[in-house]
């Protein structure tokens with residue numbers, strides 16, 4: 001409702017904002033931040049940047065968190081499980097091998113289902129196999145799954161039925177060799193975007209992902225196999241947990257301000273929970289090699305930790321895409337550095 | 350399956366002497382913010398209505414580019430001298446034609462120049478950049494996004510399966526998924542009109558020639574001249590954006606003349622096509638895969654229980 005009146009005496013009841021300086025809130029405000037003098041800098045320098053009404057530069061990621069974070073987690077679990085299952089098969093640990101083969105088949109089916117569910121046009125899923133585009137990790141991944149999926153399936157089915165043992169063994173080994181590729185192609189998949197907190201971490205992300213995958217597969221082995229057979233699963237879990245934690249910590253250190261989303265908000269909370277669960281699970285794996293219950297609990301913690309890592313990475317990406325500063329500030333710095341090095345912007349001011 | 354081969358150099362004419370690369374030069378210094386381009390684009394491409402919003406961002410009511418906004422006019426209000434965007438710079442000297450419109454005293458006319466506050470309005474019609482190295486096209490797993498014979502980047506809506514990968518891949522925030530439809534949509538540079546020898550709807554509708562369509566080489570030349578004229582006239586804030594074939598996306602097919610830093614218009618200051626780092630990404634991923642293989646292998650050494 002408009003409360004102001006224009007009368008012969010002038011304007012009555014005008015709103016307080018009427019005399020506001022036009023454009024000062026967004027543009028001049030941005031300027032004020034942007035043009036802060038060196039001397040007034042706070043201890044932690046605030047990011048200096050200008051933007052269009054604070055709107056993000058990038059369009060927000062349209063993927064749904066349960067679908068795509070689930071796709072990352074289940075794919076990793078499946079890939080690492082296959083590799084661990086192959087080892088278990090070769091070293092005569094049938095219970096561990098069988099459990100992990102089922103996990104691999106279940107995981108890769110779930111991963112695929114999540115991906116299809118996330119499509120805007122699920123019926124057109126097969127268009128993924130229309131071309132092979134080496135510049136698209138999603139295309140490479142789809143073709144990888146075409147090779148790996150049947151192997152994981154054959155390994156699980158022959159393991160369950162005992163039929164065709166030779167074929168079963170070949171499939172198990174094949175899936176085991178393809179497993180690491182399945183566990184890590186999703187890292188380039190998320191990093192090959194303009195999302196700052198994903199792209200900038202492309203060097204460490206594959207190590208975070210394979211570490212997380214190994215921790216999950218190891219955890220699954222601890223959960224599902226008797227402790228006598230689960231020693232390699234426990235060791236895999238510990239190796240994976242350490243690798244994941246170290247890679248994630250190093251990634252956050254190296255990325256600078258773009259790492260903020262891994263420490264703040266939902267992404268940050270999930271990353272912290274992931275770290276706690278993963279390290280607790282690893283400790284349980286080291287200590288609980290006699291107790292089935294402790295082993296199972298640690299295994300569950302490792303699985304949950306791995307899932308939290310994927311959700312944490314997912315949300316950190318969403319947070320970084322949703323704020324202009326993560327796009328603008330690093331690019332501005334890069335430009336300024338280039339200009340200082342003597343390569344000016346053509347036509348620049 | 351087909352190995353997807355993109356033309357090695359989209360800057361060159363198509364095979365067999367196809368048409369030259371076409372593009373847009375958007376000269377924001379003459380934009381009057383009429384939004385004719387937004388309307389023409391919506392009309393011609395039959396883009397669905399996506400909400401009539403009051404954004405509170407000056408006269409901007411479409412917010413930004415997306416699945417249902419392929420031309421977006423940005424409005425920026427600044428406390429900066431108007432002289433930096435004087436109308437008519439570089440245009441032939443001619444008396445304005447009196448259209449007989451009712452006139453009124455302009456604010457500040459009677460108070461004199463000293464009393465007038467500094468104020469300028471920046472308006473810019475944004476669009477898909479039709480990058481030379483287009484991330485959206487690179488990451489599309491279905492081959493739905495492709496490079497046309499005009500060097501433009503177009504989505505084939507009968508192929509797109511709505512995987513949504515192109516959305517976060519675009520460094521400019523252009524392409525987006527349409528709600529309820531599921532597929533990705535963006536500017537086609539009026540691919541259908543070009544085929545019939547027509548210019549795109551937006552540039553056709555632009556009353557000030559702020560949006561210029563044409564052969565990219567010629568547009569670049571025209572833009573350089575325009576920039577020179579503006580700099581000579583003292584408009585020191587004028588700069589070109591996206592015309593440099595050596596930038597992070599190897600130059601864009603739709604480039605701009607801006608009057609302030611790109612981020613003020615909601616454009617990234619130094620965009621880089623994400624796939625530039627992809628070879629390195631695969632290398633790191635390969636190393637990680639081998640690490641996993643070695644780690645799991647190592648787990649089988651040591652005590653059996």
Ligand code: SF4
Pocket residue numbers: 477478479480483484485486502518519520521522523524535
């Ligand atoms: S601006 Fe974005 S949507 Fe347009 S061609 Fe470049 S990457 Fe693709």
Ligand code: SF4
Pocket residue numbers: 485488489490491492493494504508509510511512513514515516532533
């Ligand atoms: S949403 Fe459509 S156009 Fe975009 S990458 Fe996926 S298949 Fe290609």
